Amino acid sequence: YSSKVSEDENTLVIGVDDKFAPLGFRDEKNELTGFDIDYATATAEKMGRTVTFQPIDWKTKETELSSGRIDLIWNGYTITEDRKKKVLFTKPYLSNAQVIATLAESDIKKLDDLDGKIVGLQALSSASDALSANPIEKKVKTVSEYADNVLALTDLKIGRVDAVVIDEVVIDYYMSQEKGTYKVIDEELAPEEYGVGVKKGNEELLKELQKALDELSADGTAAQISKKWFNEDKILK
Amino acid sequence: MSIENVANIIKPMLEGAQVTVLLFLIAIVAAIPLGFLLTLAIRSKLKVIAWFGHAYIYLMRGTPLLLQLLFIVFGLPLLPIIGEYMVLDRFTAACLGFILNYAAYFAEIFRGGLLAIDKGQYEASQVLGLNKWQTTTRVILPQMFRIALPAIANESVTLVKDTALLYAVAVPELLHFAQTAVNRDFTIMPFVIAGIIYLLITMTLTLFFKWLERRFTFD
Amino acid sequence: MSIENVANIIKPMLEGAQVTVLLFLIAIVAAIPLGFLLTLAIRSKLKVIAWFGHAYIYLMRGTPLLLQLLFIVFGLPLLPIIGEYMVLDRFTAACLGFILNYAAYFAEIFRGGLLAIDKGQYEASQVLGLNKWQTTTRVILPQMFRIALPAIANESVTLVKDTALLYAVAVPELLHFAQTAVNRDFTIMPFVIAGIIYLLITMTLTLFFKWLERRFTFD
Amino acid sequence: MAILEITDLKKSFGPLEVLKNITFDVTKNDVVAVIGPSGSGKSTMLRSLVHLETIDGGSIRVADRYLVKNGAYAKPKELSSITARMGMVFQQFDLFPHLTVIENLELAPRLTKREPLDAIKRRSSELLAKVGLSDKSNAYPNKLSGGQKQRVAIARALMMNPDVLLFDEPTSALDPELTGEVLEVMKSLAEEHMTMIVVTHEMEFAKEVANQVIFMDNGHIIETGHPDQLFGNPQFDRTKAFLNRSNSKKIKRKP
Amino acid sequence: MAILEITDLKKSFGPLEVLKNITFDVTKNDVVAVIGPSGSGKSTMLRSLVHLETIDGGSIRVADRYLVKNGAYAKPKELSSITARMGMVFQQFDLFPHLTVIENLELAPRLTKREPLDAIKRRSSELLAKVGLSDKSNAYPNKLSGGQKQRVAIARALMMNPDVLLFDEPTSALDPELTGEVLEVMKSLAEEHMTMIVVTHEMEFAKEVANQVIFMDNGHIIETGHPDQLFGNPQFDRTKAFLNRSNSKKIKRKP
């Protein structure tokens, strides 16, 4: 394991939620892997820097960034107005939506069916922002907040919650892994975009990072990584 | 930081503190009698029961409460076949975990209390014609309770502090709201407030037990 | 579940256990002497120092360790001005939290140990011409250590179990990897394995202290 | 008829034979003093009478009923009604520390006797007056001196209206200055013709109050007789040796 | 010249005047017995001599140096070299429980004396032999009887080669059977002309061994003299009363 603060200037410490498949998660060998992991590795290489991934508690990500213990938040990090007040964002690199996932056999078919139901989501995530912004929030029975999406999905499977508000990218991955367990209702809560978060005031790093991202996008590396994980080029130009 | 801000921070934290206090009360009210049953079990003449009691206590005291909570909240429902009947709501599951764990600690305390009671108390009771039940309820238990009181007080304070573990099994309590506020407002205040709330609770509890001890000092 | 699978689960957990053991060792090696200094502080003739020592112990024992950890890991860096010098790497910060917390508990243990030493020991030493330092190091400390040993053993086992709190401040240790594996494989096994690892560690520790106690029984 | 008849009592702890063959009678109104060296089995004998020890052989008859007959105990139901005829006072007093003096006296009668509450209350205050502790009625035991504790223990035993009162070294745990008050109470009981068996090291008391002395050694009754005879003219060497030793010990004591 | 000269010693604990005006000398080779009722200040007086209590007024001269002169103590540096001339044996023995018997003897000399190690070792085994405990050399104190512990404590004090040895009721914490062996050792020290001050309740010992007896009461020295004179023909009523009381106590003791 490694949890060192970037001692040498050349290392980028990237804070990740290591239970956020397929962007950053652990494979059967407990190795960190995922789209964002590959993308960040390639970017760092482009920048001529070494990279360290630091698993963090998603609840504390902005605190971690502002404390300087990590250099970047990069793990399906949704760009929101609120967060823009606290961190600097790169241009969006992937589009996503917050969707409602339920068990395949559930009779929840549309947003209004959430009336009186228990809904799970990741604490302090954009899913929680998306739900708050929707009028249905007033009607759901309770909102259970989890440390990560996997726990929320686990509880969905166990039956403690009726639905989970989750990133489309994430649930797509799980649905491809475990066919027939989940379904996503047609109505989506809110579209959104992922960016990389940099500490306020560190415009220099942001510029350097954005330059590398643009280059990767231009030379096709980004598209290649996207195809590896999503079977298509989903990179935002 | 404006007063309104502080109020905004404190309100959810006080609600969280209610969960803390509720868990504490449920756990203590259930764990004390369960612990006493466990004490009886390990003193049982039936070897199997005594052995089981010892193993249980050993297990509970040898592993972290947090692991036990994760096991009950997230693990039990995964058991094959019976798993689906093990789905408890998270707070209930957490209560169960606390009760099962603390029962083991209370059992040890009561065992110590019983050991400290002089054999003469049993003999005097017998010679005076009291039966086993009368001896236990009228002579032994009141003394055991008195002897165990300081240890129970200690354990209760620990229990209050352990309620913070709810944070890790995603039951929103005091710490959860403190952490949320810290991440939102980038200020350390919520932690300080949480600390003060915990201190108030543990202090109240300590005073209560001090009073109880004085109340039951036989002189 | 295949053997290969089990190996896959166990390997990261054992790595996590190394963190557990490392934290334990660092914390105990640092907290015991610090605790002793604290004991000296609360026995100090300087009122201010004694008062500070008492307040410190009260604070540490009255609030949850988890809150203290969150405070040190996430709170301190948010302090105005000095905050940026307070950014410790997460594991270091956690160690610091454990050390500061356990020092308070050890201080209480040592205080009890010193109280249990007869005044006659000091007087006999003085009459035999030993100075304060000689009396402390050759007469008092060895006896205090012996008296405190069972309590130290208890506290150490608690410390091992408290290392599970690293889970909550996102230092990847035993429980973190157990939870990861549980979520990935949808099986309860990793919790069981984690439990066994903890039991092995606490058992080893208990045996070690039993040996130490026998070793230092003066008869 | 003897109120207590002990025949051929035998008792071992594992390989250790503690009571080998104990036979004696106690007549109503007798005061029996049991003396003998440490470890001779005095306490075990006394404890057997109230079934605090289970004996291996022999008989114990209390009034007209057998607690144990030729090694066979009475039915469990009857046991406690037989032992209820005897009260016992222990060396360590064994008061209930969580109850006041008056509660100590009343606990057992309230729980076990079918008797109106005010009769119990009347008796408890009479008995407290008798042992001279009316003013301590609401005190807790740990506020009492050893001598006061033992007097409460005697009153507590008397609350059950026993036919026989057993004492196991009632003054051994007391400071010398406090033995007197306890012995006074016991003397007054003797004067009221209470039947008593007293295991004691207080030779003076045995001489003055007992009308029968039993000398035990090594699980046997060696000699028994009226105190004048047993102390003045012991028949057996072992008795003489014991009496000599306990006299000389007295002198060796420091002030 | 007196090896110890105590003049006008005064000591209060808060409002309680414990030593009011204590004056006496000890000549080399004297054995002084200090007797008196409980609370009369005997222990306080003795403890003052080795600076375990800080006195409020008066002087203590040890050989040619003043520990305290008219209430003013010697310089801190000198204090311990002056008190080092005196050894003390306590009622509760106060052996070091974590050290073996031989380690108890050698700890202080090893730490404080500039003396070759083998000289220390030789002396420790000599002294153990002298108190009859050569075979207990490697035992820990809690394996010893009270009498053995006290003999070790005496040997430990002697290791420092004191000019004067102080004893504070050295046998009061012992079972009567064990006092003898300690008194024997003390007697043999007296025969070797060790200077000793002994606070004691053992009148026999005082009579037999002491050549001066001091009777203290209520912080005063009431009477002092040769034992034959003080015990046989006490001059003051208080002395008489005390001696009578301690005789009568002896008789009241139970065996």
Ligand SMILES: Nc1ncnc2c1ncn2[C@@H]1O[C@H](COP(=O)(O)OP(=O)(O)OP(=O)(O)O)[C@@H](O)[C@H]1O
């Ligand atoms: N519960 C027991 N288990 C084993 N041995 C016992 C037990 N109780 C008593 N003994 C032994 O039985 C013997 C007789 O003991 P008992 O107490 O009857 O003697 P005693 O005459 O009352 O002596 P004392 O004067 O010291 O009270 C002793 O050797 C004692 O060690």
Ligand SMILES: Nc1ncnc2c1ncn2[C@@H]1O[C@H](COP(=O)(O)OP(=O)(O)OP(=O)(O)O)[C@@H](O)[C@H]1O
């Ligand atoms: N440290 C202290 N603080 C307050 N009072 C004390 C202290 N030490 C002794 N005293 C009091 O001083 C008085 C004399 O005590 P001291 O121990 O010198 O008497 P003593 O003659 O040795 O009695 P004893 O025969 O009981 O040992 C007593 O009233 C005692 O309570």
Ligand SMILES: [Mg+2]
């Ligand atoms: Mg006995």
Ligand SMILES: [Mg+2]
């Ligand atoms: Mg004294």
